[in-house]
Amino acid sequence: MNRQIIIIGGGASALMLASLLPKNRATIIESNAKLAAKIHISGGGKCNITNKYMGGEYFLAKHAFVESILNVFDEKKLLLWLKKEGLNPVLRKKTHYFCENSSTELIDIFKKKIKHQRVLLSEKVIEVTKRGAYFKVKTQKRILSAKYVVVASGGLSFPKLGASGIGYEIASSFGHTIKQTAPALVGFTVQKEQFFFKTLSGSSTKVSIRVDEQIFQGDLLFTHKGISGPAVLDSSLYWQKGSIEIDFLPHFSLEHMRGSKKQISSLLPIPKRITKAFLVQLGLEDKPFFQLTFKELEKLQSLQQYVFAPAGTFGYSKAEVTKGGVCTDEVDAKTMMSLKEEGLYFIGEVLDVTGKLGGYNFQWAFSSAFVCYKNIRE
Ligand SMILES: Cc1cc2nc3c(=O)[nH]c(=O)nc-3n(C[C@H](O)[C@H](O)[C@H](O)COP(=O)(O)OP(=O)(O)OC[C@H]3O[C@@H](n4cnc5c(N)ncnc54)[C@H](O)[C@@H]3O)c2cc1C
Structure with missing residues (x-):
């Protein structure tokens, strides 16, 4: 099997990427015993997936960077994809799209779609290094090798759901700048x-x-x-x-x-x-x-x-997201690949892109995953 892609994290962005990739291409490494912990509790258990109004202005980020990624996979394309998979999100508060009954409707789709990928649960990534063309991904249990590594490990919010600073540590170790992080969408x-x-x-x-x-x-x-x-x-x-x-x-x-x-x-x-x-x-x-x-x-x-x-x-324990993160000037918006290290990708919240309330952060996770998929599948 040609599992050349290691995805660090088993949250929203990782699951979208693994769902899109051809069978047997990826290994997901997730420190929690279960996938999608945040999707599960998000939106009061119904997951606010996206919003009728989308655009760079709804994000604290470099707007041009966000827009070029949203343009490839926006809320309409996401909704079409979900529909094809059997999920028809419902509109609440006029503009917010939610799962009709429970966020498990979305999680179940991902679980089905990633059936043919390898999933390592309860396994924490500690370090990523590179020798020649291959990355070495060290976990608490083993060392894995892959040509491509996608950092989808999210931010620091909700440590009780597995959040860690590993994404920033990996980025820093490959020479990336990290914009100062802070709790956001918080009281x-x-x-x-x-x-x-x-x-x-x-x-x-x-x-x-x-x-x-x-x-x-x-x-x-x-x-x-x-x-x-x-x-x-x-x-x-x-x-x-x-x-x-x-x-x-x-x-x-x-x-x-x-x-x-x-x-x-x-x-x-x-x-x-x-x-x-x-x-x-x-x-x-x-x-x-x-x-x-x-x-x-x-x-x-x-x-x-x-x-x-x-x-x-109220701090990271209550914050829905983390603002700041991997500086987007050092990531290619057409591919999500690091401009510092070939084969290293960043998607989702680990980047310095933070959406407002209303489904923007999941849309970002899914859009950035899609752009990464388009490049990495080849
Ligand atoms: C309470 C709450 C409600 C929210 N509601 C909404 C909402 O309704 N709509 C919306 O748009 N956004 C919402 N958000 C924000 C949204 O959940 C995140 O922005 C989104 O999940 C980010 O996706 P991600 O893939 O980047 O990271 P995550 O979904 O956080 O996934 C990262 C994964 O990486 C794993 N990980 C971390 N470190 C390691 C390591 N060292 N080794 C292995 N695995 C590791 C984590 O356990 C986690 O599962 C909510 C957040 C919270 C906390």
């Missing part, structure tokens, strides 16, 4: 001044968040650790340290309410529990709106520009 912890957020744990409200010139609209969820929810997770992609600005009253004019006889907490389009906590913080009474003095109104308006510096993030 923020708060400093002393915002500890009162924790008393609101479980409440959520619609907000608009500004971070680093980017604006994210959506739900903010107060948690016992700080803040989370879609708008916060997306904003974590761009947060580096420093302040963020939250508008708790997006598209709402306090000025226009001046004559209202309603209590403040009844008037504001925020859950009462949240309004009351903020009123206490602002030193304001919950009274009929028209009774607010000009100064008090100004204080209330600060809810539309609530600026604070998060203490940090």
Whole structure:
């Protein structure tokens, strides 16, 4: 058998690549006892596979690099491929494609497609070296040899599901630059001044968040650790340290309410529990709106520009993805091959490409796998 390709990792990108390759061509090495651990729990167990709207602008990355890869295998081609394999993802939230019932629908397709590839489970890759035209892949159990190595080992998020820094170590050992990594699509912890957020744990409200010139609209969820929810997770992609600005009253004019006889907490389009906590913080009474003095109104308006510096993030243990990674300037977008070492490929999250919430990270994993397949099959 001509198993010339070793794929490091048994997650989303690895499984797509192994599914596309001709039979008996690849060996997948996965440190977990099972394949596809993240697909399994993703999207609340239903896996948000892709999105109706796709493009480089949905990624924190070099946009031209991402686009050239998406152009080869975009969401439409992915959906067609899935359909051919018997999966018809359903649209939720108008634009997000999910498995209809369970992410196992997708995992089962991959398992069927890779039946004729070799799969080594519970086997951790420790090192990759090269002698002549062949790579030596050292695991805890053996040394394997192959002409091509595809690093599909993902990022550092969710270490309990097998995440490790092996991809970055391999890349560095072959001279690649690693863009500083950090947890992303993750909640923020708060400093002393915002500890009162924790008393609101479980409440959520619609907000608009500004971070680093980017604006994210959506739900903010107060948690016992700080803040989370879609708008916060997306904003974590761009947060580096420093302040963020939250508008708790997006598209709402306090000025226009001046004559209202309603209590403040009844008037504001925020859950009462949240309004009351903020009123206490602002030193304001919950009274009929028209009774607010000009100064008090100004204080209330600060809810539309609530600026604070998060203490940090919830960390890799809670982050959906890792931003940063193998620098894309050193990888060929037409093949996914390293520009430093012939025969070495990088696909998926290990690269410095991070998508927003909404299925972008799986689409990236699958698109980059497809481009790699197109080159490596020959
Ligand atoms: C809770 C959660 C929910 C998510 N939901 C979504 C979603 O709905 N939609 C979306 O688009 N994205 C989602 N993501 C992100 C998405 O799962 C990842 O971006 C995607 O899985 C990346 O694919 P990958 O193949 O690059 O890496 P992974 O899928 O992470 O696969 C990498 C594999 O490599 C293995 N590995 C690591 N080190 C070694 C080693 N030394 N030796 C052998 N194997 C190793 C790991 O065990 C892992 O199985 C979610 C992530 C999390 C954590």
